[in-house]
Amino acid sequence: xxxxxxxxxxxxxxxxxxxxxxxxxxxxxxxxxxxxxxxxxxxxxxxxxxxxxxxxxxxxxxxxxxxxxxxxxxxxxxxxxxxxxxxxxxxxxxxxxxxxxxxxxxxxxxxxxxxxxxxxxxxxxxxxxxxxxxxxxxxxxxxxxxxxxxxxxxxxxxxxxxxxxxxxxxxxxxxxxxxxxxxxxxxxxxxxxxxxxxxxxxxxxxxxxxxxxxxxxxxxxxxxxxxxxxxxxxxxxxxxxxxxxxxxxxxxxxxxxxxxxxxxxxxxxxxxxxxxxxxxxxxxxxxxxxxxxxxxxxxxxxxxxxxxxxxxxxxxxxxxxxxxxxxxxxxxxxxxxxxxxxxxxxxxxxxxxxxxxxxxxxxxxxxxxxxxxxxxxxxxxxxxxxxxxxxxxxxxxxxxxxxxxxxxxxxxxxxxxxxxxxxxxxxxxxxxxxxxxxx
Numbered sequence: 001x002x003x004x005x006x007x008x009x010x011x012x013x014x015x016x017x018x019x020x021x022x023x024x025x026x027x028x029x030x031x032x033x034x035x036x037x038x039x040x041x042x043x044x045x046x047x048x049x050x051x052x053x054x055x056x057x058x059x060x061x062x063x064x065x066x067x068x069x070x071x072x073x074x075x076x077x078x079x080x081x082x083x084x085x086x087x088x089x090x091x092x093x094x095x096x097x098x099x100x101x102x103x104x105x106x107x108x109x110x111x112x113x114x115x116x117x118x119x120x121x122x123x124x125x126x127x128x129x130x131x132x133x134x135x136x137x138x139x140x141x142x143x144x145x146x147x148x149x150x151x152x153x154x155x156x157x158x159x160x161x162x163x164x165x166x167x168x169x170x171x172x173x174x175x176x177x178x179x180x181x182x183x184x185x186x187x188x189x190x191x192x193x194x195x196x197x198x199x200x201x202x203x204x205x206x207x208x209x210x211x212x213x214x215x216x217x218x219x220x221x222x223x224x225x226x227x228x229x230x231x232x233x234x235x236x237x238x239x240x241x242x243x244x245x246x247x248x249x250x251x252x253x254x255x256x257x258x259x260x261x262x263x264x265x266x267x268x269x270x271x272x273x274x275x276x277x278x279x280x281x282x283x284x285x286x287x288x289x290x291x292x293x294x295x296x297x298x299x300x301x302x303x304x305x306x307x308x309x310x311x312x313x314x315x316x317x318x319x320x321x322x323x324x325x326x327x328x329x330x331x332x333x334x335x336x337x338x339x340x341x342x343x344x345x346x347x348x349x350x351x352x353x354x355x356x357x358x359x360x361x362x363x364x365x366x367x368x369x370x371x372x373x374x375x376x377x378x379x380x381x382x383x384x385x386x387x388x389x390x391x392x393x394x395x396x397x398x399x400x401x402x403x404x405x406x407x408x409x410x411x412x413x414x415x416x417x418x419x420x421x422x423x424x425x426x427x428x429x430x431x432x433x434x435x436x437x438x439x
Contacts, residue, residue: 113147194231227376258282262346
């Protein structure tokens with residue numbers, strides 16, 4: 001045994017974490033209930049980010065806990081290849097009752113990253129089985145986040161996630177992001193300006209030709225890059241261009257799915273239905289890893305050809321539709337339904353917006369963005385030290401008993417959908433104090 005008093009922290013290489021900083025002053029969570037975490041010192045910490053955009057129903061919900069416990073004792077695992085278990089079918093049926101019309105096939109994965117890889121493979125294979133095998137090119141967006149697997153970082157546009165990992169997938173291009181603070185700073189809800197950014201897609205089609213392009217993937221709200229809300233008309237224009245050229249449109253709703261924008265899915269909030277849609281996080285309230293891809297009927301049906309004994313789509317995971325994950329998801333859907341959580345953000349968004357935008361005028365605040373129960377407060381970076389000011393605000397809030405998330409110098413908020421007005425006030429007041437101290 002090492003004499004290092006912190007040796008117990010040494011073995012774990014932490015994800016997306018400043019490991020050296022963390023291990024000097026660990027932030028350890030030991031329990032959770034409702035709107036609060038408990039840390040290893042016994043403090044109650046208000047959860048301002050729903051764990052990691054995922055605990056939409058709040059923590060320790062009885063229906064979900066009981067469903068997982070019961071399932072573990074009844075059926076711990078069932079092979080998903082050439083076999084299945086009843087809850088997988090039950091869950092798929094329940095989910096397509098919530099999805100936008102036409103998205104009526106569910107393919108299960110274990111994370112948002114896996115859901116993205118699945119959707120990209122579906123898109124390319126769909127064109128191939130239809131005899132358009134030249135359509136292999138994928139179009140993403142600058143500042144987009146689509147998980148951390150090679151497909152996801154290839155179509156993604158966050159430099160820190162890409163620069164270390166070589167050339168990635170070939171045949172990928174990107175349209176511009178929609179962040180336009182010169183015209184849209186401090187917009188409440190959808191910004192008025194920027195629909196024309198979607199016309200970048202026409203430029204790429206002119207460059208590559210539509211006959212080579214399989215799909216376009218975007219987040220309805222770009223979350224991990226700092227909460228970028230789509231300009232009015234932007235997503236509609238993307239849909240029109242994709243339809244015109246026979247290109248599939250993929251929405252990554254891993255963050256926006258399951259009530260975050262005031263509807264079950266952001267596609268419904270914005271009135272635009274994609275051809276493929278990825279989800280995860282809120283699917284199980286974060287309790288058991290799970291993701292899914294929803295596909296339109298015509299995509300599914302294109303694969304259903306050839307001899308019936310042969311596999312139609314050579315893709316899947318050992319843990320696709322895992323029994324515990326399905327049970328957790330069903331318990332989660334019951335909880336959302338009983339508490340009206342899939343539309344609750346529409347009731348709370350006005351109060352949340354006013355509270356969040358009250359930070360305008362605080363030190364170094366250069367933009368505020370919001371939609372439903374998700375918000376971003378962008379700070380001017382310290383000269384030569386990007387991200388440091390945001391990180392100091394994150395640490396300050398943690399010390400004061402509120403968990404927020406920072407991405408670069410943007411403070412991101414995505415609280416559980418059970419949030420009450422007093423919780424919003426507490427979060428915003430804590431952030432306000434941290435901004436003043438970080439000035």
